Amino acid sequence: MMDIDMILSMVSNPTRRRILEALVREPCYPLQLSKEIGVSQQAIMKNLDLLEKNGMVVSHQVTSSIGPMRAMYAPTSEFTLVIDMRNRMFVANIIEEEEGGVQEETPKTENLDSARQEISQIDREIEALERERSALVRKREQLIYSAMSKLGSDMTYGHRDLMYQLLNRPSEPMEDVIQDMDEGRGSIRKKLAEIDNAMRQ
Amino acid sequence: MMDIDMILSMVSNPTRRRILEALVREPCYPLQLSKEIGVSQQAIMKNLDLLEKNGMVVSHQVTSSIGPMRAMYAPTSEFTLVIDMRNRMFVANIIEEEEGGVQEETPKTENLDSARQEISQIDREIEALERERSALVRKREQLIYSAMSKLGSDMTYGHRDLMYQLLNRPSEPMEDVIQDMDEGRGSIRKKLAEIDNAMRQ
Structure with missing residues (x-):
């Protein structure tokens, strides 16, 4: 790592x-x-x-x-580092290249021009993937925004913090996210019920 | 910018x-x-x-x-920063979020669980795109590697440098890449011919 x-x-x-x-x-x-x-x-x-x-x-x-x-x-290292700073999202991530990953057949390049054309084509594909990723990140942003905006002004910073953590770690069990919060279990349970109630309206 | x-x-x-x-x-x-x-x-x-x-x-x-x-x-800013450090590739790039990009319809989230499920689904899609991008970057790496390895040991650092620049800026006209090099035009032309000859073998 x-x-x-x-x-x-x-x-x-x-x-x-x-x-x-x-x-x-x-x-x-x-x-x-x-x-x-x-x-x-x-x-x-x-x-x-x-x-x-x-x-x-x-x-x-x-x-x-x-x-x-x-x-x-x-x-000695090979990696891709990605930092997303968006509205309601800040994530810094390192993707390490696995040793001996899938070795695709490398097409034979016949001359300098054709090698440049092939690489240029790959660059366009990479760009297209980056645009696609960008659209997904934006969709994620909007989902979090629309969920958060259901919390009325009667909710505290603690409510918003709890909800934000739960939405930003969506693949982890709720229990794990709650455990990491610096707050008593009873008070979190109460906030959770209030949040869920606000969201259903 | x-x-x-x-x-x-x-x-x-x-x-x-x-x-x-x-x-x-x-x-x-x-x-x-x-x-x-x-x-x-x-x-x-x-x-x-x-x-x-x-x-x-x-x-x-x-x-x-x-x-x-x-x-x-x-x-005040929204961006995605990407740094790729690979074999024969080091690129640092900032993708700025365009203001007022495509605003997709945000699906209504009905409760906390369903919101988390939707976001989790997006996260999986983002991960899949990152894996796809990684595979493309690796393919790019292999193309450059295989092209560069055609230059025999009789070629100089200058030959390799020229070829590397040309392969890493594949979408720009050759003339523009050559212009940025700190070397006389005649000597570059000669190297180019030698490189192209090596590649055709």
Whole structure:
């Protein structure tokens, strides 16, 4: 399990993002990175050390025909990070790539143009999925909004908080959500009954 | 257009993430946030100021029947942030929610249970889309990998860099990608011909 705090703190730095961008392409020496990104080798080293300490890159010593051993860096993690900030929804999520997932047959690319066309087609499909996902997130938002708006002004912050937690963790048993709340069971039961009553109207 | 550096630096702080999480639910006073999140009001204020300066929240003064005017904070942005770090792919992207997008008919929720079931169903659909997207990203990865591996060991870093740029910006005209490269046109043309030749073998 990768830690979202760690990943966000690593990728929030633009230089570190550019280092990762370069390393996913191919393993590099610090000197190469310094030239390519245009920052001092000292700054590159500082950020490589941080990335390595946090397990996002790994280094190994490489012998060179000319000169001494040099450290070469390669990335070690694969993930997709998604943060949704919407009306009544804030979710940060990491989807880790499973090792050895389904290996589909890779179509043979015949030349540069056809490879670019195929990748471009995939990019369009990815975009279409993102739009579809966006519409679903919006529908979710609206469902929560319409449910929450049934609570009248006589309801307290505690009622809204309870309902919000229950709606945002819809796949967990109600009992588990209630257990996590910092409140007595009797008082929660009472609020639940009042909420359900308001919703049926 | 929201700035990815700004958003990442804002959400990389766990306290700020928890503040945003609370504010998307409903506008809050700093005191409420301090109690709910369990950090000092001073720390809450410092982070609210930062969020406001960067345009992610807005405050307005609210009169209260008891006591002086108080500042109440509300979120101002809606977005989805996606970062893919894969083998031969590192992309950070912000998808902004369009104002007044398609407003689908929101189904009436009859009670708390049925609302939770509907939201849970949407969550499953979102997860399915994410898996589908993941498979596409992996297919993209494999296409780039298989194309890049056609370049023999006689090719230089410059060849690989050129090809990588061309494959990762597949929907742009080749000319635009080439123009952004820090290299003479003649030398790029020569590399291109060598790459295309390697790919046809």
